[in-house]
Structures are given as C-alpha cells and as structure tokens.
Amino acid sequence: MGEILLPLLILSPLAASLVVFVSAGRLSACAVGTLACTGVGMSAVISVILSVMLLSGPATGTLQVMLWPWIHIAGFSADIAFMLDRISVVMILVVTIVGLLIHIYAVSYMHDDPGIARFFGSMTLFIASMLVLVLASDLLCLFIGWEGVGLCSYLLIGFWYDTPANTAAARKAFYMTRMGDAALLCGLLLLATAAGSLHIGTVLAAVANGQVALSAVNMAALFILIGALAKSAQIPFQTWLPDAMAGPTPTSALIHAATMVTAGVYLIARLHDLFVMAVPVMALMAVLGALTLLMGACTALVQSDLKRILAWSTISQLGYMFLALGCGAWQAALFHLMTHAFFKALLFLTAGAVIVRTHHEQDIFRLGGLRHAMPGLAAAFITGASALAGVPLVTAGFYSKEMILSGVWAAHFRLTHEWTLSGHVLWGIGLLGAFLSALYIFRCVFIVFFGKSGTTATGRTSRLMTIPLSCLCVLSLCGGIIEMPMTFPPLHLFSALLDPTLPPSHADEPGWLVLVGAIVPLAGLGVAWVLWGRPSPIMREIPGQAAVIRFARTGGGMDVVYDHLFVQPFRFLTWLTRHDILDHAITGTGRLTQAVSTSVLRSRTGFLDILTLGGRRGIRSADHLLGQIHNGRVRWYAAWIVGGLCAGLAMAVLA
Template structure:
C-alpha cells in the first residue's frame, strides 16, 4: 500500500501541471472536472489507506523513500513519506474537504476567464499540503511548507487587476516569510545537533538527551515563530483577514483544510520536542488564549461577512494553540478536524449568499434571507451552531469541550505558585466561547432574520449544494467520535491516534459551564439583534475602541510605523544613493568656500593695489608742485626752512 503515498501527491500535482500547460485551450467544465477528479482520486486513496490502516493496525508507520536528496558525512536528507495516525487524519481532512471545495468551485468559478490558472493553483495547493503532512523528513516538510505559501500568494492575488488584492497577497507572503525564515533557523539548529532532519531521528536524539538544552530551546522557539506566522496568531494575525481578497473557494481552502492548519500540525507532529521545553509550551498557551479573545472581540464589530469568518478562524486557531500549549495535542488535532468541517461550510455558504446578492458582503445590507434562501439558511445555521459549540448537537461542542476540560487540569511548571495560570487560561477560553456564540449569532440574526435590504436573485446550483449538504452533516455529527465520559465513554478519535490520553473524571459542573456559555451568547445576541426592534444597530460614529477593533486594534498601523516606513526610507536611500549625494554636497560646499575665499582675496588685493596707486599719484602730484623749476620759490623755501630751524633752536 506504500505506493499510494506518492500517488496521493502526484495526482493533484499532475492535474496542476496539465491545467497550467493547457490554459485557454480547454473548456471551463473540463478544467473543473480535471481538478475535482484529481482531488477526488486522492480522497479515494486516502480512504483506502485509512481502511487498510484501521484493519491491519501496523505497529510502525508505513514509509516509502522516493530518493536520497543529499548525503554527507555529517548530514543526510531524503524525499520520503510516512503514514501514521496523525498524518492519516490530516490527509483525510485535506483531500475530502478539498474535494468538496473543488466540487463547489466548478460552478462558482465557471465564468472566470482565468479558471485554468485558478484550478491549477488550487490543486497545486492541495499537493503541497499533502507533501507537508506526509513528509517523514523535516526538510521535505519544509518544501511543502513553502509550497502552500507560494500557492496562497497566487490565489489571494488571483484578481490581480485590483491593486488591493495584490497588496493583500504581498502582505500574506511577507508575513509568512518571516515565520518561514524562523522555521528554517530552527531546522538548521536541529540539523547541526542531530545530523539529520528525519522526524524519527530527531525525536530519538531528544529522548537520548543528545540535544543541548540551549539548542533545544532555541529550536523550539524558532519553530514556534514559524507556526504562529503560518497560523496567523499574535503578532502575525493581520494577514489572514486581508486574504479574503481571493475567491471564496480559496478562502475556504486556506482557512479550513490547508495553510493555516500547517502550524498546528507542525507542533502536534513534534509535540515531544515542544513538551521538553516548558517555557515554549507556556508561551504557546498564553499566545493562544490572547489570540482567542483579541480575534473574537474583533469579529464582534466587523460588518463584512467574510471578514467575520476570517477573524473567527484566527480565534479558533487560538483554541488549538492553547491546547497544544497545555500538552493536549490530541484535543488540538480534534478541533482542527471539526473546524475544517464547519469553517469550510461557513465560507462556501457565505460565497453562495454573496453571489446571489450581487457580491454584497456587508451584513447590514442583507437581511431576511431565510425567506429567499431557505437551503443556504439551514447550511449556515449548521455551521454557525458548530462554530458556537451548541451543546450535544454539533461537532464543535465536543472538540471545544475537550479543550476546555483539558485546560482546567493543566500544569505549567514555570508558572508562579501563587498564579493559577491554568484556571486563568480556562477563563479566557470560556470568555472566548461566549464571544464566539455572540458574534456568529449576531451575524445569523442580522443576515437571515433581519429586515430585508437587498433582493436576492437566482438559485444555488446543485453542484454547489451537494458539498454544502455533506459539510453540514459533518459539522453536526462529525464530533460524536470523541465524547466526554460524563456523557458517554466514546473515544474513537483518541484510540485512532494511538496515543495515550488522560481521560480523567471531569466534574459535571465543568461540562455544564462549557455547554451553557454558548447558549448564553446566543440568547444575548437574540436580545440585541434578533428581535423585531433590535437594541443594537450599525451606528455611523462608533467610539474609538470600536474603530480600533474594526481595524484589528491598530496592528497594521503599528507595523507600518515600526517596519514598513523605516524599510521604505532605506529603499529611498538606496534608490537615490544618499552617500553619493552626501559626497557631492561636500564637494559643492568645498568649491563654494574656495570660490568665496578666492573672490575675497582678489577683491582685497585689487582694492589695496588701487589705493596704493592713488596714494602714489597724489604724492607725485604734490612733489610736482614743489619741483616746478622756479628758482625764487626754491630760495623762499630755503629761507623759510632756515627761519624755522633758528626758531626751533632758540625755543629749545
């Protein structure tokens, strides 16, 4: 069965190459069919592998080495794939959800002139993500990591004629490249410490204690930065809302099944490495909790439907990082799976709504859509209920409850004894659950049950409705495979991961609290926005704090001041060669000073010589008067001088 692993990657990759080379030569229907078929076959391979994996239950991962990439005396790297429970789960999520998104996109994008480029990038995106999750070598994983980054850039800027779209694509590219550089530094530290980047070799060296503590801490910190940037966590959260500039299927693929989950997968894959560094674990949990609240508060004041969902993605990823930071990586992966279901559903439903409302995205210009779009209303309600974590009837409840119950009993060795950090983080996560129910219920009441403002047109094609129905089912019932013992001792998911999970006896009040908070959020949202005369409406002149929340709490302005403007200044210096200008300026100043002194010297010498000449001319004229050739005047002057001499002698 190992030959299916490269086939999983090859099918979407071959589809991408075919679509790129035949762009403009085949019909839009053929393009969509080729892309969806490739992802569908990959999904079928994933299901076959899952069936074989579950029936045989191998004790070691299924591995295949395609070729040796490099080999030296001190380092070796292979292009190799491995299948274990966590990678099997990821390929199932990526291919099945990816297939449904591609199926939806056939009709959604059929009138786009660049449809071949779109589906080529989408299938390449899936192929890169599969490389990422299947790689048994971290350097090979980095190839897939970079692949999803470049594909996201191409897809976010798909409508490149609009400068705002290309700016959003560049922003996503630059911010994720910061994390990629940090991740590469972490990989280099591990490579120099272990001589290999094979995941098994690195974890074996970790268990043997051959990695120096300083190197281990540095590597974990660098890898954490890479994961935070890829998953849009604080302080890298600003690129993901702007990624809404791409087509809606792209948004669904990025937010649900591929790029943003890469950071979660990386930490879950190397959970033993991160668990060995308590400082990094505590930092991961704190960042996750802060991201939950920040993103939820921001989503609560947004008016753009897709941006509300984008900020909700950031908040839900915060739950996953919080679970990873507490050491319960199984809960993070479980929420990753359920989140892929309901977030893909919400984005695809939002795309269908926006398309039928003539590309209107402002929720305050919608309203009353349950009358004209009952099917889309039901689909969005299923996704919204799962996102809010409505108790017992949604998948989001079970995965979020697993995280909340795990946080309450977590232990942080580096936290001060007087600071109950686990309980504080639990309270923050609970507040985030309340805000999540509040903002998504606000969206539901305004869009579907408010006063109608924009008339809907057309109907939802069946090819778009089928993926919505499948995702609705998964969003509602995809979480029953893992339930708290208080409800039922069902632990199919954790047994599937083949990893020990502490199913401690959970207090009933903890379960009741986690289940009642979403209901409280829905009730308050109904009071504020759901009644015939809503208490709150869109107010043109909001307070400063609301404006700041709408703009992402000023993060973009701060980064512009700290990084963008200094960089642009350096670019200006480089473009204008300021050093050359400085040298030229000094030369001009020197020449000006030299000219000044030269002029002053010339003028002073000219003035002095002129005055001297005048003085000599005057003396010559005076002497000419004395020497006039008249003898009697000479005699008179002699007598006068003799008399003056006699007088001076007598006086003396």
C-alpha cells in the same frame, strides 16, 4: 501497494496542476474544473485506501517511502521521504476530502472567470504542497511543502491582481508569513546542528534521550513556535488573515479551513514530544492562544463585512487549538482542527453563495431577511454557525471545544520551584471565548437572515454548489460524535485513532465541566437573540464611538504598529534607493571638491602671477636705479662718498 499509493497521493493533484497550467487558455472552463477535481478526487480516494490499510495494521504501524536521498554530508543527512502514521492520516483525510468539496464548489463559482485555469492550477498545487507538508518524514522536506503553501496562498489571495488592494493583501500575507518562515528555518538549523539530522523520528529520539541540551531545545521550540504563529495568524502575526479575504471565496475556504492556517497546528502536534521538554515555550504558546481567541472573538463581534467576520472567527478558533497545544492536549487540538475544517468551510462556501446571489454585497447591514429568498443557504449557514458556537449535543464543534476545555482545565505549568501557572485561568478565558463565539456568529445569522430586508436576492444556487454544502452540513453536525466526553457513553474513536495506547486526554474531567461548556454557548445564543434576533431588536450595529470599539474594529491596532515599525522605514529605504540619494551625495561631494580645487588652483595661479609680475617690475626699477647711479661721472661718485661718510658719522655720534 502502499509504497506506490503514497507518492501517487501527492502526484495526482501535482500532475493536475501542471497540466492545467500548461494548457491555460486551450481548455474550456468545464474541462479545467473537471481535470482539477479529478486530480484532487484521486487523492481523496487514495487517502481513504491508505487510511484503511494503516488502521487495519498494528497500533504503532507506519508506512514509510523514501523517494531519493537528498543531502548526505559529514554530520548531517536529509532525504525526500514520506511517512504515513496516525497523525498524518487525520490530516490527509481532512485536506483531500474538504479540498475536493471546495474544488467541486469552485467549478460553478469560477465558471465565468477568464483566469479559471490559473485559479485551479494554484488550487491543486496548494493541495499538493499541503500533502507534502503533512506526509514528510524529514523536517527539511516538510519545509518544502511549508514554502509551497505560502507561495500558493500569495497567488490565490492576489488572484484578481487588477485591483491594487488585492495585490497589497497578497504581499502582506507573503511578507508576514516569510518572517515566520525565517524563524522556523533557524529552529530547524538549530535542531540539525544538535541532532545531526532532521528526520522527525531521529530528532524526537535525540531530544528524549537528552542528546540535545535543554537550552537548545527551548530555543528551537521557540523558533518553531514563531513560524507556526505566523503561518496560523496568531498574535502578533494575525493581521494578514482578514486581508486575505481579497481572494475568491473558495480560496478563503481552502486557506482558512483545512490547509494553510492549520499547518502551524499540525507542525506543533507532530513535534509535541519536543515541546513537552520546553515548558516555558508551552506556557507562552498557551497564553498567546488564549489571548488570540479572545481578541479574535471581540474583533469579529464588531465587524460588518461578512467574510471578515469569518476571517476573525478563524483566528479565534485557531487560538483554541494553540491553547490546547500549549496545555499538552494535542489530541484535542487535532480534533478541533478536523471539526473546524468542516464547519468553517461550510460557512465560507455558504457566504460565497449568498454574496453571489446578492450582487456581491458583503455588508451584513445591507443584507437582511434572506431566509425567505434562500432558505437552503440559511439552513446551511445556521448549521455552520451552530457548530462554530458549539451548540451542545447536535454539532461537531461542541465535542471538540469540550475536549479542549477539559484538557486546559487539567493543565498546569511548573515554570520555577516557586511559581506554577494553573490552567484554570486559561480555562476561564476559553469559556469566555465560547460565549463570544456564539454571540458574534448568531449576531451575523440574525442580521443577515432574520433582520430587516435589504439587498434583493436573485438567481438560484447551482447543484455543483449545493452538493458540497450538503456534505459539509452532515459533517458539521455528525463529525464530532466520534469523541464523547467522559460523562457521555464511552465512545473515544478519535483518541484511539491517534494513539490507542494512551487514555483519552479528558479522562479525569469533572462532570460539571461538560454542563458549563454546554450552557455557555446557549447563553451566547440567547443574548444574541435578545440583542439582534427579536422582531424589535435592541440594537442594530454596535456603537463605534467608544475608543475600545474602534480599537477592536482595527484588530488591536497591530497594523498601525507594523506600519510604523516596518512599513514606513522600509518605504523610506525604498525611496532612498529609488532616488539614489547616496549616489547623489557622493557625486555632489565630488563636484564640491572639484570646485574647491579649481578655486584654490586659480587663486594660487593668480597669486603667483602677481608675485612674479611685481618682482619683475621691482628688479627692473632697481636695475634702472643702479644704472642711474653708475653713470661714470667722478663728481657723482665723490658726492655719494661724502654723503655716506656724513651718514656714518651721524650714526656714530647718535649711538
């Protein structure tokens, strides 16, 4: 039965996508939304069935299905095959369930849009591509899904293509992620050369048995890391994600919560045995994750656009996941991936409902006092904000962040015999990021829902939008209790789900770590209330005169760097190509050469004509002179003889 359900899991949204695309303009908006939700809903049901089947079997059991052989040549093979194990179970449940809730929400959100068929066709194709990515048992097959989500993100970000800024944002996301995809492909080719196959099990076994040289392992891990960093918008590829807000809000929720941006996290977690062998790459990953979470939090703190605040928040939370992966706590990274999908989808969808009811106003300083006009949305946003901040005990984000921080505390990197990098410094950065997360998200809460009244809200939130928000509220609050800290009651269902044979990754954490991790978010919430939440807040907008604030608002100036390093040179080359400067140069050189040749030819012809004419005249003159001399008169001849004799004697005498 599993051999049928596993391909059907991908086929359901794929078939829905094809039908929606083919029938575009022929079906009503309700029919299109129903068809798309049915396809994704079938995948969600199949995901639950397959998960129960897998988890009820042996601890190390997997379900593998090969659809057809793809490439079989000397020294290399690749197949179109899928594998369901405990890691992919987590991913398919997150992708399909959260994706279904977003689709239900989008039926109401996009109901009046004329391009609704194109929207839902791209959305369901996105889900299908993501399922190919997480279920592929061969890295080359995984790369197909990897490229599929990149293509769909381009279509969805630039959905409203009539606005030039939207198409520019779509191109930016496409180009940035393509750079990472090129690096990922290099890493895969390197592994294929060394291991003779790209089947995940074969590659990991070859690395573990020492069949792949350590230098090749390090280079392949570095290339794969670059691909993951670009897909997950980490330093230095973070600039595309905030601009991706140009797409519809359900697109932002899908891309930023459960699918595309988490693909890099999943890939590294899937290949964690490979990265364990590449210690320098692990250290680099942890450092980049720590810097990204700090940079993303600082940038979110000074933004004024509601959706861009959430976008920079996504970058920061992904930094937490890469920090955990770099420290070897891949279980904690996947746990935070799951809880982040719940509360970030909740925040985006709630923000979309707020924006619709406030006439598409996104500036938080023009909103305010909305808790009276929309108490339900205020409660939903506060729930998501609390989970994002990691409010202790009552939110899912607290448990996943605590698991990450405990894993980072115990990490150390032995880079050389003399130099060891301790995880304590990275733990401190992660703790600071937790404080800033509570600060920036509750800044947003207090200004938008408790601040001075601004834009007037109208209308009501439809039931199709309310049901997904209610489900996500429950998941954001209760989705983390399946993995408790060691100082709490011994409940470690998530760790047991991923690998029952291993102890929890936070088994040796000191008790005070949990206490500190609980106090810091509360401290951030308290500071946010003092600054923005009181009846007479200390500040409204963070002053932008300081250079560091302006620097943070621009996202660290990376757009300027990329503009000078890549965009302007590329535009110059495009200008050269458009005006065909090289052809003009070659044509001009040819014309100049032709003109010089013509001038030389004319000069030579004129000189020869003058020389010929002068010679002819000289010959005529000499002939005439000779004719005068030879006239046949004897006395003239005698005179010439006497004259010549005199001249000869004179010369002889003078000599």
